[in-house]
Amino acid sequence: MSHAPRNRISNAIDSLITHLVPSNPNDDEQTAQERHDACFELVRTIFERPGSPSISADVNHASDLIKRKLIQSNPSQALRFSNLYTRLLSLPVLNQKWAILYLLYQLSDSPDPNEPPPAKSPAVPRGLTSREPSFRERERQDEVPREQRAPQEENFREPTSREPSFRESVAQRATVRSTVTVESKTSTPAPAPPPVSEEEAVNNVFAPGGLKKLPTERPGRNTTTEETRSQPGAGDGSTKKSARDVSIKSTLLADNSLEFEPSEMGLLRDLPFTLQGLSSTTLPFTKDTVLKLPPTLPLPIVSLLHTLAEPSLLYRGLANFVKSPAKGLLGQSLRAAINNELRSYLTLVATLEAQIRRALSSLDEAAPRGGIGKAGVTLKRCVVWTREATMGLRLMSLISEESYSKQGGQLISLIHGFSTSHGDPVVAAFAERLLADVTRPFYDILRRWIYDGELSDPHLEFFVREQNPNNEKQNEVKAKGQASVWNSKYEVVDAMVPSIMTADFAQKVFLIGKSLNFIRHSCGDSQWVDAYSKTSSKELKYGDTATLEKWIDDAYKTTMQRLMMLMNTRFRLFDHLQALKNYILLGQGDFIALLMESLAANLDRPAGAQYRHTLTAQLEHAIRGSNAQYDSDEVLRRLDARMLQLSHGDIGWDCFTLEYKIDAPVDVVVTEWGNRQYLKVFNFLWRIKRVEFALASTWRKCMTGARGVLQSNDEVVLQTWKSTRGTLAEMIHFVGQLQYYILFEVIESSWGELQKNIRKEDCTLDDLITAHTKYLTSITHKGLLGARRRQYHDLQKEAAALGRDASEVEDRNSYMVQLSLLLRNMLDYRDSVDGLYSWSVSDFTRRQEVDTASLLRKHRPNSDMENSVGGVDDPFFSGGIGDNIKSEFPVLQERLKQLGVSFRTRLQILLGDLAYQPDVDMRFLGVSMNFNDVYQPVRRKSAKAAAAGGGGTSNVGSNVGSNVSGQEKQGNVSNANVSFSASRA
């Protein structure tokens, strides 16, 4: 150094001290001077300390360091820094730009000097020097050895003298111990170096150069390397400073260069090939997954090469994966995406290679270690450069391995999982990028699906797929008759729904496609679908989820509206539902009444004697004669009367049914199952209607007859008629209530519900189907058709108690069976009443005849001589007839009484059951039937007890018998009731 700069430096130091160390106002001049001098001394010692290496070789190094640091903390600042840096480079004034930058780098993130110092300032670790004790402290510790420093420094200034010892230590590096001993021997004058923890040692070897987190495989080995490598530095305890950097390292390495075979240059030359997965002479791939390192290398180099081998092997694996045949479209797109990434990796390798080439060509062969330290490209730096790429490769190889077992949506879920839930933002960003490419075929399928309604998914990768006809569950549904084109053509596979969309969203997508498909194929409106897909089809892409969702919502709305519109206008679904209610559920009263009237005579005949043409003719007649004629042809055309399958002994009433034919595509709403339910309800209602009709006609006969033929003087007969009329009125009341309940409480209210549901603004076909199914279920359930009276285990118990088989008990327990028994009972009763009527009529005629005869006898008393025999015979004859008729009367009387009682008993049991029904409406039916507490509802238990008590009396269906015997007790009550009903009637 010349004299002038030395002076200038001292001046600068002075001003620096005064600037940075403020003078204490409390101190007098001398202390201030002393302090100043002490500082000056300190500064000098620091400056004169040796080991400050020349880093002139790394012109760009400092800026690299800064840039990397800024990228880590704040990328936008990094950009700003590069601008400033280029401006700085263009300035002519400074000669030591790198040094200044280096200084700034060293000072970066240092604590603000103007802030009050933390409590224990000297001991506080800070910034880069976190692990080191502060210089000052160490200075104090080294108080004594400081005197000895001069010779020691001299020792250090002649590295050649130390060279052999280093070599020696390298030779003996296999055992750490021996190295340490050698070290202590060679550097005897030096104080023992401050203890270096293993972790620190690793840091010292690898960290400062910018490689912050090298995977520390084989820490033992690294430590060994560290011991030998850091030895020269450790020779001088105070030089082992906080911020040890690559430049020091490279200088040290240059100074103590270690020759090995193959040389670092050779390795560098081959490295690009290795990184591309190609074998080279020094680094051959022995197998697909094995890279063989030359055995002659020293351990630190081996460790570096291990790190470099990772991307190489990963690349090889991935290249193989890319070449392997894909299972599906998404697999292909995954391979393409990975291929793209690999290409950019190869670009990196190419630039690396260019750097290596340039460095190698500018090598100064004479310099130690081949001058590689000055060229700026070392193995270590290559490790750093390939680090990020290695991360990417690692992730991709993970994905590629997992992708073998995954397919379609699962694959997307896998990658999406990385992009959303991985903690490392680099990995997340990488996965996101990959996802954009991988999802392309998925979105293509999605687009075809939601805009065309076609499933173009040859590899079964989409989450919607055509249903497997052999699916067991499907067959079950089909057997129930609930399957339709709408429900069973496609299905959603939950496992295949990728995590980029929610289940809700997937359902929506599924519905859109299904509706479009349905419109095109079942509704025959493919023009609209084509037009729609032409106008609204959009390119779907991964990324903007909000827009995508909006588009899909739009598509959803449009398709649903269109579908409902088609259903409503073209297929007149609502008209059909209305017609079903009017005709099948007997909503159209005048029509039904007319039909029944005109068919009654016909249906009384056996089922075999029914002919279709008569039925249809009567149906036609009923339509023409009622308001039904104003219904549209479309509806009436579908109405048909036919006979159910006959069984022996049936009469026309049992087999007759109305039918409403539903064809595609409305049959997705009114399914086969639905049709069956309608039919069931119709049959039930028809039967009630028939009973009502029969009772009404009998009642009419009785009423008209009471004014003429039925008049009698016989007290018993009058009494019988009176009680018969009472029971008849009870029955009419019962049927009326039942009909009112079913037609009004059940069907109308369910219908209202259905209307409300299907007239909603955003009603979809699915909603419609559900609403309709609910409608039918509630009708069949509440209409006493399906409701079970008790839990199954109760039935079992009862069955055991009664010694019957469970099915019989169960049958007996359903309301349906109870009601049909009641209805049959009423029909029997009505037959008996008819019998009584005819007996009364014949009795009346007989009496008339007797009257006439007596009148004649009176008128022609003379002529009885010829007829004396006849006259003698006549009373006998007529008496005989009278006896004959008289003998019929008690039988009829008995039968009527018995039927009336059994009707009443059954009704009471039914009421008892209804009273304990969970459904409010059904409970109310019981209440309205028994509004004035005429009947006493019987709990099943008591009936059972009665059955147990009187079980032996009757063997013709202990049911009826027991009820009769149980009824005995309430005989007087029932009599009162009868009189009440009669008077009411």
Add this chain to the structure above:
Amino acid sequence: MADRTEKQAAAQQAVDILHEISTLLNCHLDRRTLSICISMIENGVNPEALAEVVKELRNEGQNMQLEAAAAAAGASSRRR
């Protein structure tokens, strides 16, 4: 003379740029310290050593302040 002013302007610019970089890096260097450091480095001082020096001197300054504060506190308490 013109040459000299030109040079000064260039130096000024250099200091500007470097100051900006130092703020980016949170160095907490004011312009004066920075220009002293620049001139030292231009005169061949090792940057690493200089960094160490700056840190040490700051430390020293803080210690001083601490001592002064302690002394002041002590004095005030004594006065009480």
